[in-house]
Amino acid sequence: MRVNRRDKSPASVKGIRGRSLSNPTIARLPIYQRVIEGYSRQGIATIDSSTIATLTGVTATTVRRDLAGMGQLGVRGSGYDVALLRTKIGEALGHDRNYSVVVVGMGNLGQALVNSSNFLIHGAQLTALYDASPSVIGKEIGGQIVRSIDEPILAASVGVITVPAAAAQEVADQLVAAGVKAILNFAPTVVNVPIGVVVHYVDFSIELQILVSHMLHSLNFAGGVLQSLGITASGPSSNVP
Amino acid sequence: MRVNRRDKSPASVKGIRGRSLSNPTIARLPIYQRVIEGYSRQGIATIDSSTIATLTGVTATTVRRDLAGMGQLGVRGSGYDVALLRTKIGEALGHDRNYSVVVVGMGNLGQALVNSSNFLIHGAQLTALYDASPSVIGKEIGGQIVRSIDEPILAASVGVITVPAAAAQEVADQLVAAGVKAILNFAPTVVNVPIGVVVHYVDFSIELQILVSHMLHSLNFAGGVLQSLGITASGPSSNVP
DNA sequence: ATTTGTGAAACCGTTCACAGCA
DNA sequence: TGCTGTGAACGGTTTCACAAAT
Numbered sequence: 001m002r003v004n005r006r007d008k009s010p011a012s013v014k015g016i017r018g019r020s021l022s023n024p025t026i027a028r029l030p031i032y033q034r035v036i037e038g039y040s041r042q043g044i045a046t047i048d049s050s051t052i053a054t055l056t057g058v059t060a061t062t063v064r065r066d067l068a069g070m071g072q073l074g075v076r077g078s079g080y081d082v083a084l085l086r087t088k089i090g091e092a093l094g095h096d097r098n099y100s101v102v103v104v105g106m107g108n109l110g111q112a113l114v115n116s117s118n119f120l121i122h123g124a125q126l127t128a129l130y131d132a133s134p135s136v137i138g139k140e141i142g143g144q145i146v147r148s149i150d151e152p153i154l155a156a157s158v159g160v161i162t163v164p165a166a167a168a169q170e171v172a173d174q175l176v177a178a179g180v181k182a183i184l185n186f187a188p189t190v191v192n193v194p195i196g197v198v199v200h201y202v203d204f205s206i207e208l209q210i211l212v213s214h215m216l217h218s219l220n221f222a223g224g225v226l227q228s229l230g231i232t233a234s235g236p237s238s239n240v241p
Numbered sequence: 242m243r244v245n246r247r248d249k250s251p252a253s254v255k256g257i258r259g260r261s262l263s264n265p266t267i268a269r270l271p272i273y274q275r276v277i278e279g280y281s282r283q284g285i286a287t288i289d290s291s292t293i294a295t296l297t298g299v300t301a302t303t304v305r306r307d308l309a310g311m312g313q314l315g316v317r318g319s320g321y322d323v324a325l326l327r328t329k330i331g332e333a334l335g336h337d338r339n340y341s342v343v344v345v346g347m348g349n350l351g352q353a354l355v356n357s358s359n360f361l362i363h364g365a366q367l368t369a370l371y372d373a374s375p376s377v378i379g380k381e382i383g384g385q386i387v388r389s390i391d392e393p394i395l396a397a398s399v400g401v402i403t404v405p406a407a408a409a410q411e412v413a414d415q416l417v418a419a420g421v422k423a424i425l426n427f428a429p430t431v432v433n434v435p436i437g438v439v440v441h442y443v444d445f446s447i448e449l450q451i452l453v454s455h456m457l458h459s460l461n462f463a464g465g466v467l468q469s470l471g472i473t474a475s476g477p478s479s480n481v482p
Numbered sequence: 483a484t485t486t487g488t489g490a491a492a493c494c495g496t497t498c499a500c501a502g503c504a
Numbered sequence: 505t506g507c508t509g510t511g512a513a514c515g516g517t518t519t520c521a522c523a524a525a526t
Contacts, residue, residue: 021458022516022517024516024517024518025517026451026454026455027447027451029450029454030444030446030447030450030451031447034429034430048484048485048486049485049486050485055431056431057431059518059519060485061518061519061520062517062518062519064485064486064487064488065487065488065517065518065519067486067487068486068487068488072486072487073486074485074486074487075485075486075525075526076484076485076486076487076524076525076526077483077484077485077486077525077526078484078485078486078526079484079485079486080486092454093450093453093454094450094453094454094456094457095450097453097457099453099456101449107353108349108350108352108353108356108357109349109350109353109357111349111353112348112349112350112352112353113445115349116349116350116445118406118429118444118445118446119445119446119449120449121446122450123453124449124453157456158449158452158453158456165359181456181459182452182453182455182456183452184448184449184452188275188359190296190297190298196459198452198455198456198459200448200451200452200455202443202445202448203271203359204354204357204359204360204443205271205359205360205362206268206271206272207425207441207443208342208360208361208365208399208425209270209271209334209335209336209363210267210268210271210441211399211423211424211425211439211441212334212335212338212340212364212365212399212423213267213270213333213334213335214267214423214439214441215335215340215398215399215422215423215439216335216338217262218422218437218439263494263495265494265495265496266495289506289507289508290507290508291507300496300497301507302496302497302498303495303496303497305507305508305509305510306495306496306497306509306510308508308509309508309509309510313508313509314508315507315508315509316503316504316507316508317502317503317504317506317507317508317509318503318504318505318506318507318508319504319506319507319508320506320507320508321508
């Protein structure tokens with residue numbers, strides 16, 4: 001599924017027991033984990049690689065290679081034990097660790113993240129929120145009082161940047177000074193950090209542009225049907241459906 | 242940045258004049274475009290591959306390969322014309338097209354997207370917003386009145402899904418029925434669509450998990466310093482800094 | 483019979499090294 | 505001289521095909 005890797009990470013990292021997990025593998029593990037947790041909730045005891053494959057859009061061979069990288073987990077002839085798989089993938093992803101997360105920038109996006117039941121899971125502990133605007137400082141969001149960005153940032157493992165691009169580098173510097181070892185940056189700009197700090201970028205505009213580019217090229221394959229779909233050359237704002 | 246790619250797309254697509262642009266290349270073009278637009282605004286006429294490289298964190302060779310895929314754009318000895326580059330990358334990304342975007346789900350995230358000055362750029366026309374909740378239906382957000390998801394979805398090129406996972410497949414079906422050719426899905430679930438419809442996934446939780454996994458492995462390399470960083474084994478909610 | 487785990491091959495993208503051109 | 509464009513080498517991931525295990 002995913003291709004992008006706008007990511008400053010080593011090309012591969014050591015797995016739990018010295019085995020090596022490649023970046024593409026690590027990016028797929030959370031997807032596997034989602035379907036495995038679904039099976040676990042339903043009380044299903046085993047799952048095979050081709051089931052995981054069809055449910056995630058990955059090939060069965062790739063699933064087996066990925067899982068083999070974490071040890072001898074499967075049983076030939078029957079498949080993988082759901083509980084064991086969940087444990088092992090969880091270990092690789094750090095689900096068995098507690099780590100602290102601070103979020104800087106309590107606009108719509110910051111609030112969306114903090115309020116989302118999907119974001120802070122698997123050991124992530126939200127420990128502080130920051131914003132520059134007096135209109136939100138002091139308000140309670142997601143069980144935390146929003147602090148002023150002028151206060152020193154509390155020590156944490158992970159920092160999330162949801163401020164405008166112009167402020168992102170300064171916030172990154174503050175996070176690094178606070179000892180953060182990983183930054184998830186939603187601001188549309190590159191931030192510079194010392195080695196030893198991992199930065200991962202999520203940029204909505206870029207995701208949309210990638211999507212549109214794929215759409216246009218796939219429509220080109222289908223023939224010259226752009227006009228009939230309401231996709232028009234730029235100019236005086238034409239009617240778009 | 243994007244590392245990585247949860248993406249249902251052909252492995253490579255035909256470029257503007259029959260040349261082929263790989264998925265990694267397409268993912269990098271918006272990043273190049275961002276620095277090129279900066280140069281354009283400053284009135285700088287030419288830029289060379291190594292400048293683009295240092296400003297984007299990509300190697301100069303990769304920049305040249307990517308750009309060469311769109312034609313003979315550079316001038317040996319001097320570099321690339323900023324205006325030409327902007328035009329050509331814009332064409333590859335569809336910046337010269339107008340396409341319509343509908344957003345389904347006007348919670349925090351949907352509002353964050355619609356209100357962001359960074360999201361809807363380069364030809365994207367927001368044409369309708371939908372939600373299921375009576376508390377937002379009828380309200381104006383980003384210049385649009387929020388419609389009920391029970392109304393038929395208006396024809397559009399791109400659909401953005403920002404609803405809870407449980408509703409995502411149903412919304413995807415509605416979008417497909419409305420003729421949408423590309424879906425940007427923020428819901429943490431896989432959606433099934435007919436061939437010819439492109440789906441691109443953005444999943445905050447997965448991005449965080451990937452980041453944390455990289456962080457943990459990079460810390461493992463650095464030695465057993467997890468404890469001192471406040472990253473602890475799971476158990477009774479211990480104090481995290 | 484069924485499904486894993488894995489050598490070997492195929493594939494893809496990046497980097498090297500340099501030829502080609504202004 | 506300086507920088508692009510690209511053949512060739514390289515490194516890494518995916519896929520194939522099958523042996524191994526239950």
